[in-house]
Amino acid sequence: MQARSQYHAELDHVWQSLYELAELARLAMVRGSLALEEADLQIAEQVIAGDVQLDTRRAELDELVFTLLATQQPVATDLRLLTATIPAAAGLERMGDLAAHVARAARLRYPDHAVPEPLRATITGMGEVAVGLAADVAAALASRDPTLAARVPAGDEEMTRLHRQMFALLLAEHTGARVNTAIDVSLLGRYFERYADQAVSVARRVYFVITAEHLAPVEPREGWSGGRR
């Protein structure tokens, strides 16, 4: 019995670790977006320096999963959890990387703003959506409630809408964007979009772990003129 309760404690630790990774990924984007919005070098540096923490925690979690697979014979939900944890943790680590990319864009243009005024509200909105999706993923992991995981893909649609709006504004004559800005904003848009995609992917995995069923897929996406790449 001792060994079994130890095993269950370790599975709880896997859930808890995934939740903590999601929280780190969320906080990185809270700060990355703020660094961009406020052109704040100090916050940008914090996000960039802090990213290694997510990487380390993810590597530790991979080790734990490997040990549990090697020493226990997990089945059903437990096996789904362990096999989902490796790619889910990789996705959460990637979200941290993308938040750090946002912070790097802010740092690169400091003391200027990376995003010109006509585009700023849209980009700020993308940051808010990204943070909201990460919060939903974290909540789903904390509660193991599949309905929280299931709502993440719908939230991602708002990101798609803002991403289209971003391109429309970037191309609008009145924005007066130059090549430099077009590069910065295109890449920033991509970082936010990929962060949201990763949040959806993690949420799908969490849903599958809990329910043993796959969330219905969303429609495929097109190029940025007609949607997203």
Next chain:
Amino acid sequence: MQARSQYHAELDHVWQSLYELAELARLAMVRGSLALEEADLQIAEQVIAGDVQLDTRRAELDELVFTLLATQQPVATDLRLLTATIPAAAGLERMGDLAAHVARAARLRYPDHAVPEPLRATITGMGEVAVGLAADVAAALASRDPTLAARVPAGDEEMTRLHRQMFALLLAEHTGARVNTAIDVSLLGRYFERYADQAVSVARRVYFVITAEHLAPVEPREGWSGGRR
């Protein structure tokens, strides 16, 4: 003995499936790059339509890994293979997605070229590097030779160089790039770069499966003015 030899046949099938995914990801980029270079709509459509094949094969492979983990008690190399297969297959599927994104960029501008003449040689070079990295990953999977996996990260450095060159050309006055082109080329550069990053990530996992050791990390990257994001 029957059951053991069946198990070993299934592990071989995992290796073979990973190799085939790498080949599909490589071919997708061969064609995606060609569609871009030649502004060839038909090839672009083939790549975009063919991407679902990689997705399906990856899902089948995930199922097989899950079954093997549930019914066998893999240890050592076998367990490393199975736990690495899930994220490695996800990475190879992602490489296919990115090749399809390149094809979509070609389709979006057809019958025009998405990439203006002054940038074309650099972008073509990025496609060639991407294809070469995928070929190395496929060869490492086919041979289970760690030295082939180990050379992938070094090959990625050429991608970094070309990516910097791409931004320099995009910003050069004589290129005369407009916002539209800056968006297309920034995103294309990102797709090639991410394809290479995924190839490196898969190669690292393959190296770890074979040797039980981690390949040394490469230096972190900076913003596009000083390198890559």
